Amino acid sequence: MIYKVVVSKQTLTSLQRCYFSDTIPEEHYGRYALIPVNSKDKYLVRICINPLLQENVCILDKTVQYLPKAMWVPETETVMYKDIAILNCINYIKTMHLCVIFESAWRKKEWESKSHALKKILKQILQIFVHVNNVIIDVENLKFLNSIGLHSIVVSNIGSIPAGKVVDSTKIIIDEITCYERYSQLLENCLDMNLAGLNGPYEKLRQYFIAMKNALSQNSHLNLISSLKILVIGPDGCGKKTLINRLAFDFKATILTIDGPELNRPQPGETERLIKEKFDHARLLCEEGPCIILLSRIESFCSKQGRIFSQFIHLLDSIDPSLPLVVIGTTSSPNLLHRLIRSSSRFHNRVFIGIPNEEERCEMLSNFCGDILSKEKLKQIARKTPGFVIADLKLLVKRAKLKVNNQKGRQQTNFSEEELFNAINEMVYLIEASSIRGELGVVRSQKLDMNQLGGLVRVKQLLNQSIQWPLLHPEAFKRLNIKKPSGVLLYGPPGCAKTSLARTLASSSNITFLSVSAADLFSPYVGDAEITITNLFQRARDASPTILFVDEIDALVGSREGKEKSAQETILSTFLVEMDGVGYKGESRIIENTVDSRVIVIGATNRPDSVDSALLRPGRLDRLIYVPPPTLEDRLDILKVVTKVMPLSDCVKLQDIAMKTDLYSGADLNSLCQEAALQALTEDGMDAQIIKQSHWLKALKEIPPSLTKEQVEWYNTFSFS
CATH class of the missing domain: 3.10.330.10 (Vcp-like ATPase; Chain A, domain 2)
Known part of the structure; x- marks a missing residue:
C-alpha cells in the first residue's frame, strides 16, 4: 500500500514517530524501522497507530534521517509499506x-x-x-x-x-x-557539479588552490605566499559560480558570498560595517578549513574610490597570509574596475571564461539533454547557437521541454528524440545569446534564405566565398593556407539590397549578425563613441562566428583628405585598431583564444569615394564587391520572389513589367509591388481578390525609378585605385 506523507511538527511527543492508520500488521506496532520516502530518503522512526487517520496517509517526523541528507524535496512524498525495514533488536x-x-x-x-x-x-x-x-x-x-x-x-x-x-x-x-x-x-555542492565545457578554467583555478595549500603546509613564513586573490572574468551566465562551487566542493572549502548590488544600505556606515562583518566571519570559518570570499559582480562597488572602496581595500590588504582564505571576485565588465583593484598586489591572478566554442556547446547540450539526442543532432544544435553560454543552452533545453509538454497537454520527463530536437530547433531563434544581449547592433529577425532575395547571383557567390566559407569552414582555409578576409566593402547605388544581402547571408548560415549605422555610434560626449565601438567589436568576438555590418560606413570613418583634425579621426583610429585585431584591452579580453575568433566586418556605402583609404588596406576591408542595379533578369527574378505570396491575375506579365522598370532598384521594385496591391484595393474595394495588369501599369506611373543613368554610369566607371 502507498501512503501519502504528512510531515509532523517537531514536539517532544512526536519525535521519531511515524503514525499510520490501524491497517498495518499488529506485530509492527511500536517497532523501530527505516522508512524510505520516494525511494530517495530514509528516516529512522517508531511505528505508531492513530486510528483517526485516513488509510492512505501517514504522519512522519523527519528529525532522524539516514545519510546522505538530500537537499532536494519533491512536491509530493509517498511511502510504500512493503519497503519499510523493521529493526528487530534495539x-x-x-x-x-x-x-x-x-x-x-x-x-x-x-x-x-x-x-x-x-x-x-x-x-x-x-x-x-x-x-x-x-x-x-x-x-x-x-x-x-x-x-x-x-x-x-x-x-x-x-x-x-x-x-x-x-x-x-x-x-x-x-x-x-x-x-x-x-x-x-x-551537501549542496555535491548534487550537480558537471563541468561540461569549463574544464580549462577550472584546472587553472585548481592549480592556484594547490599552490596555496602547498605553501601553507610548509609551515614556514618563507614559503607562505600572500593570501590568494583571484579575478574570474566572463560574460553573464557563463558558469562562474558553478566553477567556484565545484572548487569549494573539491577542496572542502566554505563559500561566503558578498553580492555587490546588495551592499547598498540606506544608513551611512552600514555598508562598511556589513563588509567588515563578512571578512570577520570568513576568518572564523578558516579555523575549520579553507574559506572562499566570493565577491559577486565586484565592479558594482569597486569601480571608483569612496568610503566603501577604501574599507574594502583595507580589509583586502589586512588578510593574514597564514590563513587558508581565498578571495575570488567575479565580473563581466573588468574594464570598469578601479586600477587599485587590478594592481599586482591584489587581484593579480586572473581566470578567463570565454564564450564556449562549438565542441564545448555540444558537451553542455549533452549534459542537459542526457541520452535523448544523438551526437549528430547535438552537433547540429551547437552549430546553430553561436554566442550561447551555458545559461542560454540550459534555458533553450528547458523551454523546448516545456513546449513539448504544452503541446501534449501533460507533464512528462521522457521525451522522444524527434520531438525534443524539433522543439529545440523552433526555440533557438526565440532565445537571444547573452553575449550579444542589448540594444546596439542586435538584429532580431526570422529565419531567412538567400532564395528569398531575387537576382544578384554573382554578388551572392562572391559573398559566400568571402564570408560564409571562412566563417563556417576555417579548417579548410587553414589546410590550404588561404588567408581569411578580414572584411568586405559592399558599394553601389542606394536601394540595391546591400543590407539585405548581409542579413540574409548571416541568417541562412546560422551566423550571429550585428548591424549598426553611423547614427548608432556617434555620441555628443567625448570618447563615448570610441568606447561604443570597442564594446561592439568585443561582443562580435564573443558571439563568433559573427558578421558585423556597418551601414553608411563613409559617414562613420570617412576620408581624412582635405579635412581638419576632428572627433571623426579618433573614431577612425579606434575602428582601425579594432579591425587589426589588437583592440583587446587586457581585462576586456574574455577568452584566451580570442585571436582566433571568427568575425568579418561588412561595410556598406553608396559613396565609395568618401571611404578612407586606410580602411581598404589588406587585413581590413580587403574585399571590394560592387552591388550593381538589377539587370533585366534580376528585376524579373525580384518580381517573382516578391509576388510569390501575392494573388496575381493570369493576365499579369511580369516579363513586361521587368522591361518597363529600367533604373529601378530592388527597393523600388518592392515598393512597386506594394503600390500595385494598393491600386487593386483602390479600384476594386476591400473585397479585391487579385491584382491585374492594369493595376501594375498605374503603379508604374506612381512609383518612378530612384536611379539615374548618370548615377549608374558613375558607379560603373568608379575605381578605388
Missing part, C-alpha cells in the same frame, strides 16, 4: 561517534572550549532517540535547544549493533564540531 550503545553541527560559526567557537558540558547536553538529547549508523538528527526547531544554538547531530558510528539507545554509561566521542553553513554547502 541494544544499548557502548560508544557513539558524533559530528556536532551548530547554527553559526560564532556558536561553534563558543562551545568548542566547553567540550565536557557539551557532551553532557548531547547525551541528554540523544537519550530521546533510537539510533543506527550514519543518521542525522535535526534538532534546529526544538525550542528547548534554542539557547545552545545547536542545528543537528550526525551519528556516524554506534559500534557493531544494528540499532541502539544511549544510556548513562554510553561513551560519547565528538569527532568534529562544525557550523551548518559549512556542512550544508558541502
